[in-house]
Amino acid sequence: MLEEYLRHFVNARQKNWVQLLDVAQFCFNAQTSSSTWRSPFKIVSGRQPVLPHLVDHPFVGKNSQALNFTKEWKQTNDIARAYLEKASKRMKKWADKKRQPLEFPAGDQVLIKLRPEQVRVALPTWMKIYPVIHVSNLKPYHQDTEDLQRNIVTRPIIDLSQKEDKDVEEILAERVRRGRRPARRIHEYLVKWKNLPVEETSWERVEDLEAWKQKIEDFKFRQLTGTSTI
Structure with a gap:
């Protein structure tokens, strides 16, 4: 509400709001709340301050500077109170729009x-x-109203985890190469696939050859005995 109030209170170019903050704060704290029927000053200190516009006396005296200050204070305070009330009514109008209860016909x-x-x-x-x-x-x-049936998949699900139906004919060689991490080593075997040309020979990791452990054992035996397949 203070933001809305300051928009009305400052001048057209909105460059003097800094000088008006003290008056705005004082006026706001002296304003009586509609919910508590007390001002913030009254709640905190137990007393309501006497404002210049409430003092019934003519603007007379020897000190012209004090008289001018009193007049300007009264005018500024009157404007502040008017715009504060205007901002309060506008905020109440916005709040009442959201407070309207919903009605449901039978x-x-x-x-x-x-x-x-x-x-x-x-x-x-x-x-x-x-x-x-x-x-x-x-x-x-x-x-x-959306047709939920149209999103149901009716085609058979393809199991992408199934590997190609290939069989190891022979293990030809063995190597250990360095992985991306310096401390990692990758153990691989050169595999000749059954019923496939020599061009299809490939290096495979040892963990991918779990089903052909016997082929690996045969390769190691040949390496120890110095024999080879014909």
């Missing part, structure tokens, strides 16, 4: 937050709750 479908309050609704028999619910826990129900 027969409307609603969605319910399951907390018993104060509006009677027709509930399914399987819901074991009291059918009196507060209107703040209801909102209008709009039936979903």
Whole structure:
């Protein structure tokens, strides 16, 4: 509300708001609240300050500077009070728009937050709750017109984890190469695949050859005995 009030209070170019903050703060703290019927000054100190515009006396005296200050203070304070009241009414108008209660004609479908309050609704028999619910826990129900069946996949799911149907014919060589990390070593075997040309020979990791452990054992035996396949 203070932001809205300052927009009305400052000049057209909005360059003098710094000089008006003390007056705005004083006027706001002296304003009586509609909810507590007391001003912030009254609540904190127990006393209501006497404002210049409340003192009934003519602007006379020997000190012209003091008289001018009193006149300017009264004028500024009157303007501040007027704009503060205007801002308060505008904020109340905005707040009242959101405070209007919802109204539901008989027969409307609603969605319910399951907390018993104060509006009677027709509930399914399987819901074991009291059918009196507060209107703040209801909102209008709009039936979903989207065809949910169109998103159901009817094609068979392809198992991408299945490997190609290949069989190891022979292990030809062995190597250990360095991985991306300096301390990592990758153990691989050169595999000749059955029923495939020599060009399809490939290096495979040892963990991918779990099903052909016997082929690996045969390769190691040949390495120890110095024999080879013909």
